[in-house]
Amino acid sequence: MNDADLVGVRPFELSADGRTLKLLDQRRLPTEEVWIELVELEAVARAIEDLAVRGAPAIGCVAALGVAVVSQQLGDDPVTFRAAVAAACERLARTRPTAVNLFVALDQIRHVLDRAAPGEPVSVLREQIRSTAEAHVEHDLQACLAMGRHGAVLLPDEGGVLTHCNAGALATAGHGTALGVIRRAHAIGKRIHVYADETRPVLQGARLTAWELARDGVPVRVIADNMAGALMAQGRIKAAIVGADRIARNGDVANKIGTYTVAVLCRHHGIPLYVAAPWTTIDLDIATGSDIPIEERSADEVRNHGGRVMTPADIEVCNPAFDVTPAELVSAIITEKGVHAPSELATLGR
Numbered sequence: 001m002n003d004a005d006l007v008g009v010r011p012f013e014l015s016a017d018g019r020t021l022k023l024l025d026q027r028r029l030p031t032e033e034v035w036i037e038l039v040e041l042e043a044v045a046r047a048i049e050d051l052a053v054r055g056a057p058a059i060g061c062v063a064a065l066g067v068a069v070v071s072q073q074l075g076d077d078p079v080t081f082r083a084a085v086a087a088a089c090e091r092l093a094r095t096r097p098t099a100v101n102l103f104v105a106l107d108q109i110r111h112v113l114d115r116a117a118p119g120e121p122v123s124v125l126r127e128q129i130r131s132t133a134e135a136h137v138e139h140d141l142q143a144c145l146a147m148g149r150h151g152a153v154l155l156p157d158e159g160g161v162l163t164h165c166n167a168g169a170l171a172t173a174g175h176g177t178a179l180g181v182i183r184r185a186h187a188i189g190k191r192i193h194v195y196a197d198e199t200r201p202v203l204q205g206a207r208l209t210a211w212e213l214a215r216d217g218v219p220v221r222v223i224a225d226n227m228a229g230a231l232m233a234q235g236r237i238k239a240a241i242v243g244a245d246r247i248a249r250n251g252d253v254a255n256k257i258g259t260y261t262v263a264v265l266c267r268h269h270g271i272p273l274y275v276a277a278p279w280t281t282i283d284l285d286i287a288t289g290s291d292i293p294i295e296e297r298s299a300d301e302v303r304n305h306g307g308r309v310m311t312p313a314d315i316e317v318c319n320p321a322f323d324v325t326p327a328e329l330v331s332a333i334i335t336e337k338g339v340h341a342p343s344e345l346a347t348l349g350r
């Protein structure tokens, strides 16, 4: 099986002249496949905030490419150029707080300016920002393919595999993290079928995971979030695999809200829970999951559904976008470096 056949959809693309960033608008999937073109910094920032692009690795890639696009519009005065690039990085860093990949990618861009000689012409800086952003994207794709190779052997030879949210090609530069492992397992002949939690309130599982797996011929069934426990009790789920937005030094995992519930259910039923994430998701500067900033999103995501109001008007709701699964509930963490016990991350270096 050729790696190229397993990449799946690539949800963003820099135009050949580097002046436009094209995004598959994930808010409109699965009913409409609409590509939007972004040129302005504010449009890139809003695309991340409003979930036109989402998923930890994809956010980092798009932010880096976004700065590259913005840098094309700036003039040739080095002082003004540097200030504008720094401001662009600051604006994009304020879009979403939990996924650490965003900050890793922006730091890589800032580093271009930090290591350049003071008199370096803007034309050179522009080119270096673009190549750094493109290298970040390529590194993410290769990391996902490596995770797929490392992780596929862990999945059962047959039966149901549960996933939560969308940790697929749509959430990365292609192939996916958790769904990359699933794609590879399917490709090497494992007779697995995926149960995709619908993942309220934004339905990344029902809309996105189902869309991309069906598109690529991987058997998938959508379940409402409250169904996984019953399926586990019936023996219909053999393993669960999810992505991550940030992993602390002790192996605690922040991922889409509801992952913790899945983890507790897995432990109760003796089912392994695997986390697949690129090394850029591991934040060795953060000691435990309780230090990970958890994004609180708009109450309207919970109040409204499918264009209808589902709650009494103005009722108070909670809408944390992520939760933290303690390391002790995670069977293994799959990265591009291999398969790790959550407790050994700190010993593996940066």
Ligand code: MRU
Binding pocket: 054, 055, 056, 057, 099, 164, 165, 166, 167, 168, 171, 172, 176, 177, 178, 204, 242, 243, 244, 245, 255, 256, 257, 321
């Ligand atoms: O709010 P989202 O859709 O950006 O949340 C995405 C997730 O929680 C994913 O599971 C995570 O980013 C891993 S994606 C490879």
